[in-house]
Amino acid sequence: MRAGLIAGNWKMNGSLQSVTELVEGIKAGDAGKAELAVCPPAVFLMKVGGMLADTDIALGAQNVCNRDAGAFTGEISAAMLKESGCRYAIVGHSERRSLYLESDQLVAARFEMAVKNGLAPILCVGETLYEHEQGVTEAVVAKQIDAVLDATGIAGFAQAVIAYEPVWAIGTGLVASPEKAQAVHAFIRGKLAASDSGIAQQVRILYGGSMNASNAADLLSQADIDGGLIGGASLKADDFLAIAQSV
Ligand code: PEP
Numbered sequence: 001m002r003a004g005l006i007a008g009n010w011k012m013n014g015s016l017q018s019v020t021e022l023v024e025g026i027k028a029g030d031a032g033k034a035e036l037a038v039c040p041p042a043v044f045l046m047k048v049g050g051m052l053a054d055t056d057i058a059l060g061a062q063n064v065c066n067r068d069a070g071a072f073t074g075e076i077s078a079a080m081l082k083e084s085g086c087r088y089a090i091v092g093h094s095e096r097r098s099l100y101l102e103s104d105q106l107v108a109a110r111f112e113m114a115v116k117n118g119l120a121p122i123l124c125v126g127e128t129l130y131e132h133e134q135g136v137t138e139a140v141v142a143k144q145i146d147a148v149l150d151a152t153g154i155a156g157f158a159q160a161v162i163a164y165e166p167v168w169a170i171g172t173g174l175v176a177s178p179e180k181a182q183a184v185h186a187f188i189r190g191k192l193a194a195s196d197s198g199i200a201q202q203v204r205i206l207y208g209g210s211m212n213a214s215n216a217a218d219l220l221s222q223a224d225i226d227g228g229l230i231g232g233a234s235l236k237a238d239d240f241l242a243i244a245q246s247v
């Protein structure tokens with residue numbers, strides 16, 4: 001049985017004050033049976049981690065460097081994130097892939113570095129609107145996953161989470177239908193099962209893309225949807241917790 005995980009990706013939003021209020025709001029509320037994780041901007045990781053120390057809410061980073069240490073200005077190493085209290089690190093978010101031109105291979109190297117340092121990568125995969133309309137979703141997702149399999153083998157997925165995030169659904173208010181999302185999640189699990197059925201059954205596959213309190217229950221009722229990666233709706237404690245309560 002895979003425990004439902006609701007992870008908030010705060011992106012480049014908030015201030016010290018608003019982040020503090022958000023964490024206080026999440027801590028004061030009821031997440032039901034869901035496991036929670038929050039991924040604040042890197043400068044707030046230590047602050048948020050300190051506030052979460054007396055809770056079960058996990059801390060995650062929004063990215064992780066593909067190198068150990070050294071002259072990589074602007075990057076943050078997996079060891080630093082670990083030391084800052086992170087359990088998770090998002091890798092391959094579509095905004096990183098499209099705006100910062102991160103290739104499948106770079107994303108895979110970031111994933112590998114997370115695993116090597118005991119962080120659980122949250123690997124984002126998903127197709128653009130054009131790819132969606134061309135009907136090549138499975139091929140795109142397979143290629144993104146194959147790059148990681150080439151880097152770490154199936155063993156890398158033993159401690160990983162996958163987030164299927166159709167790019168056309170991120171921040172747009174458009175959401176994949178539960179049936180279509182389920183079909184892609186089942187495809188991803190089946191792909192991993194071809195290498196190791198045990199790992200495939202254990203890996204959590206989250207849905208991301210305009211998930212909110214109104215559509216979460218239908219998405220989360222699908223057999224292979226094990227939680228959500230939440231952008232906009234994770235910035236308000238009540239909205240985030242309402243999604244969690246749908247698990
Ligand atoms: C995301 O960016 O990972 C995301 C799912 O965003 P939103 O929930 O705002 O669509």
